[in-house]
Amino acid sequence: MRKVPLIDLSWQHRQVESLIQDGVAELFRTQQFILGGPVRQFEEAIAAYIGCRHAIACASGTDALLLSLMAAGIGPGDHVLTTPYSFFATASSIHRLGARPVFCDVDPRTFQLDTAKALELLAREQRIRAVLPVHLFGACMDLDPLQRACLERGIVLIEDAAQAIGSSWNGRPAGSFGAMASWSFFPTKNLGAYGDAGMITTGDEALAERLAMLRVHGSRVRYLHEEVGINSRLDSLQAVILSAKLTRxxxxxxxxxxxxxxxxxxxxxxxxxxxxxxxxxxxxxxxxxxxxxxxxxxxxxxxxxxxxxxxxxxxxxxxxxxxxxxxxxxxxxxxxxxxxxxxxxxxxxxxxxxxxxxxxxxxxxxxxxxxxxx
Ligand SMILES: Cc1ncc(COP(=O)(O)O)c(C=O)c1O
CATH class of the missing domain: 3.90.1150.10 (Aspartate Aminotransferase, domain 1)
Incomplete structure (x- = not known):
C-alpha cells in the first residue's frame, strides 16, 4: 500500500546536504559552538529576510515567546490577551511569568484571533498589558487594527510567528506588525533546524539589546548580572543548518x-x-x-x-x-x-x-x- 507521511524531511535535506557539510566542517575548525559567527550570520540573514533591524537567536520558539514577554516587562498581575487555538507554548510563556492569559475566541474561517472580539476585550479589560496573536498554520493575520489599538493604549503587541515565516498581509511580512515577533525553527517548521531553535525579531534597538542580555542570564558583561535572565542560546551547529536551509x-x-x-x-x-x-x-x-x-x-x-x-x-x-x-x-x-x-x-x-x-x-x-x- 502507498504510504503518505505527514512530513518527510529527507527530500529537503538532500537539497542542502553539501552546504551543511561544508558549514559543519568549518565550524569544527573554528570551534565557535555557541553564539558564534554562524549564529551572528544567521541572525543577519533572518533580519534581512523578514525586513527588520534586529534578530536575536535563542534556543527554541518557546524561549522566544518567554524572552519577548520578559523584555516587554510582563510579570505577575499583568493580563495578556491571546488565542486559545494555538500550540501550548503561546499561553504557557504568559503563565510562566506569573501573568494571566486572557483568551479571546477565533474566527471560524481563518482559525485566527477574532479581531472584533479582541478589540472589544481590549476596550473592556484595563489590565491587559500585551497582546499575543498567532499567525496560525502559515497564514499572516491582518494585524493593522490590533496594532493601531495597541499603539493608542500603550499595549505591547508581540506576534507569535512560529508557523508563518515568509507569509505576509498586504505586502507586510509576518513579524513586521508588533514590537517583537517570535519564531520557532522546530524541525517540522517551514524553516526547521535539526533540533530546537528559535529567534526574536524587532525594529527596536533597546529591546534588541535587552533580549540579547536576557538570553545569557541577564548579563552584558561577563559574570555581572543586571537582572535574572535565562540560558537560551542558539548552537552554531543549528545556525549552520538553518542558514543553509534559508537559501531554499x-x-x-x-x-x-x-x-x-x-x-x-x-x-x-x-x-x-x-x-x-x-x-x-x-x-x-x-x-x-x-x-x-x-x-x-x-x-x-x-x-x-x-x-x-x-x-x-x-x-x-x-x-x-x-x-x-x-x-x-x-x-x-x-x-x-x-x-x-x-x-x-x-x-x-x-x-x-x-x-x-x-x-x-x-x-x-x-x-x-x-x-x-x-
Ligand atoms: C504557534 C507556536 N508557538 C510557539 C511554538 C513553540 O516553538 P518551539 O517548539 O520551537 O519551542 C510553536 C511550535 O512548536 C508554535 O507552533
Missing part, C-alpha cells in the same frame, strides 16, 4: 503553496462535506505550514485515511482555555465555542515540500472513497 526557503514555501492549490483544485469541485482552508484573500500570502480542513466527521475520516496509509494530525485537540493546567483561570466548556468546535473538526493533511502530485491525488481520492462509501 522561498522555493520550498512556493512548493507548499503549489501543493495547497492542487488540493483545492482536486477537492473543491467534488462538493464533499469538508471545508478547505479559507481561500487566500488577495492580501494574504499563505505559506501553508499546515493544510487544515474541517469536517463534522473528523474521527471516522481520519481513521479511514490511516487505513489507506495516509498520516494526518489534529491541531489542536484541546483548546488552551480547557487545558487542565489552566483550570485555575476558570474557563468552562462553551466559553469559547468557535475554538472548541474547531478542536473537534480540524484535520491537517500532508503538505510538505517534496510531497508528489501523485501523493496528493491519492489523498484526495481516498477522501472521495470515504464519502462515496457512506
Amino acid at each position: 526557503l522561498e522555493e520550498w514555501n512556493e512548493m507548499r503553496r503549489g501543493n495547497a492549490a492542487l488540493y483545492r483544485r482536486l477537492l473543491e469541485p467534488e462538493g464533499y462535506p469538508i471545508r478547505l482552508p479559507a481561500p487566500e484573500a488577495p492580501a494574504v500570502r499563505h505559506t501553508f505550514h499546515q493544510f487544515v480542513i474541517t469536517c463534522a466527521d473528523r474521527e471516522p475520516l481520519r481513521a479511514f485515511l490511516t487505513g489507506q496509509g495516509i498520516a494526518t494530525e489534529v491541531y489542536y485537540p484541546t483548546p488552551l482555555h480547557l487545558q487542565p493546567c489552566f483550570a485555575y483561570l476558570g474557563y468552562r466548556p462553551g466559553d469559547l465555542p468557535v475554538s472548541e468546535l474547531l478542536a473537534t473538526q480540524a484535520l491537517a493533511l500532508p503538505i510538505y515540500p517534496g510531497l508528489s502530485a501523485d501523493d496528493i491525488a491519492y489523498v484526495c481520492h481516498a477522501i472521495g472513497r470515504f464519502y462515496g462509501a457512506r
Whole structure:
C-alpha cells in the first residue's frame, strides 16, 4: 500500500546536504559552538529576510515567546490577551511569568484571533498589558487594527510567528506588525533546524539589546548580572543548518503553496462535506505550514485515511482555555465555542515540500472513497 507521511524531511535535506557539510566542517575548525559567527550570520540573514533591524537567536520558539514577554516587562498581575487555538507554548510563556492569559475566541474561517472580539476585550479589560496573536498554520493575520489599538493604549503587541515565516498581509511580512515577533525553527517548521531553535525579531534597538542580555542570564558583561535572565542560546551547529536551509526557503514555501492549490483544485469541485482552508484573500500570502480542513466527521475520516496509509494530525485537540493546567483561570466548556468546535473538526493533511502530485491525488481520492462509501 502507498504510504503518505505527514512530513518527510529527507527530500529537503538532500537539497542542502553539501552546504551543511561544508558549514559543519568549518565550524569544527573554528570551534565557535555557541553564539558564534554562524549564529551572528544567521541572525543577519533572518533580519534581512523578514525586513527588520534586529534578530536575536535563542534556543527554541518557546524561549522566544518567554524572552519577548520578559523584555516587554510582563510579570505577575499583568493580563495578556491571546488565542486559545494555538500550540501550548503561546499561553504557557504568559503563565510562566506569573501573568494571566486572557483568551479571546477565533474566527471560524481563518482559525485566527477574532479581531472584533479582541478589540472589544481590549476596550473592556484595563489590565491587559500585551497582546499575543498567532499567525496560525502559515497564514499572516491582518494585524493593522490590533496594532493601531495597541499603539493608542500603550499595549505591547508581540506576534507569535512560529508557523508563518515568509507569509505576509498586504505586502507586510509576518513579524513586521508588533514590537517583537517570535519564531520557532522546530524541525517540522517551514524553516526547521535539526533540533530546537528559535529567534526574536524587532525594529527596536533597546529591546534588541535587552533580549540579547536576557538570553545569557541577564548579563552584558561577563559574570555581572543586571537582572535574572535565562540560558537560551542558539548552537552554531543549528545556525549552520538553518542558514543553509534559508537559501531554499522561498522555493520550498512556493512548493507548499503549489501543493495547497492542487488540493483545492482536486477537492473543491467534488462538493464533499469538508471545508478547505479559507481561500487566500488577495492580501494574504499563505505559506501553508499546515493544510487544515474541517469536517463534522473528523474521527471516522481520519481513521479511514490511516487505513489507506495516509498520516494526518489534529491541531489542536484541546483548546488552551480547557487545558487542565489552566483550570485555575476558570474557563468552562462553551466559553469559547468557535475554538472548541474547531478542536473537534480540524484535520491537517500532508503538505510538505517534496510531497508528489501523485501523493496528493491519492489523498484526495481516498477522501472521495470515504464519502462515496457512506
Ligand atoms: C504557534 C507556536 N508557538 C510557539 C511554538 C513553540 O516553538 P518551539 O517548539 O520551537 O519551542 C510553536 C511550535 O512548536 C508554535 O507552533
